[in-house]
Amino acid sequence: MPQLRVLARLTRLLLVLLLGMLMASVIALGERLGLKASIERRQRWSCLFMKRLVAALPFKVRVIGQLPQRPMLWVSNHVSWADIPLLGMLQPLSFLSKAEVRHWPVAGWLAEKAGTLFIRRGGGDSQRLREQISTQLGEARPLLIFPEGTTTNGHGLRTFHGRLLAGAIDQGVAVQPVAIQYLRDGVIDPIAPFIGDDDLVSHLLRLFAQPRGEVCIHLLQPIASAQKERAVLALQAQQAIHGALFGVEEAVRVPQRQARAA
Template identity: 60%
Template structure:
């Protein structure tokens, strides 16, 4: 039964990815012909594709809270690569991702065509990345970042990097905190986290072989960026998400020196 379930889920996922690849190729070709940026269309199609991709994964998703009606900088805790299709299905979004994802077969190309912005850790290009994020938000496009900078097992939060939130201040948009958690029988799911030395294929096979788990996505109260420092935004976002996830992660608000 487990093998049959895995085979059917792999077939479903393969069909979704194949169709997404075809769709991305068509949009890319159209952009070359008309020589015009089709980013708004790409974002809408990406949302449609990610909803189908999330539907091919063994999750039962529950969403709480209100979707923002204005462009915002979304910030979320990061548990797995599956966060992206699940959150991206909620609203047209672009993502900030580590540069390594760009090299992933198929998925990296699809992410690039969907408008993902890539950052290379330790490359010293934080100023350039910040400018990219600001331009993206100033164009009225939603952007989602994972300010922890890596995935966790969902049992704690890492420090949120304030420099990534500076774009909200520079572009005058609010921050939309989002809390996501994976549960199995009311407890944190041990299968969903994609952490450490895990590789994509092994994780995918474990995930598709398992029974469905619950996913809770909570859209929290937006945080105004006006008159706040980037460290304040980071700490307040982290505190809100930690509270929503019922984590005991201590979150200290920035000192006056840090906020300056």
């Protein structure tokens, strides 16, 4: 039975990837003919692909809260590669992603065409990245970032990097905190996290061998960025997400030295 389940799910996933390849081919053909699609159209196509991809994954998805009605900087905790399609299906978005994603088959190509910004860990290009994020937000394009900088096992949060939120302050754009939580049998899912030296194929096979898990996506109250230090803004977003995931709220206390350094 588990083998049949894996085979059926892999078959469905391959069909979705074929759809993605068809979409990519249409966009590429249009570019060759001088009919370059707008970033808004490419984001809509990417969102459509993400919806189909999520439908092929073994998750039951529950969304809590309201989608923002204006472009914002989306800020989310990071547990798995699946975070990207799960959040990207909600509305057309651009992403800030690690450079490795650019080389993923189909999804990486579509992500690049949809306006994804790729960051090299330890690349030392923080000022250029800040300008890119500011430009995206200044052109009224919603952008999603994972300010922890890496994935976790879902049992806690890492410190949010304030430098990634500087672009929102530059443009006066509100921050949309998003908490994503993977559950299995009512507890934190030990299979969904994609951490360490895990590889995508092995992780997919483990997911597909199990019954469907549950994903809860909490769209939290937006946070105004005007006249805030980036460390304070990052900590407020982190605490909002922490409260949604673990039910613990703490007062915002940022030492002045930390605020200047973040």
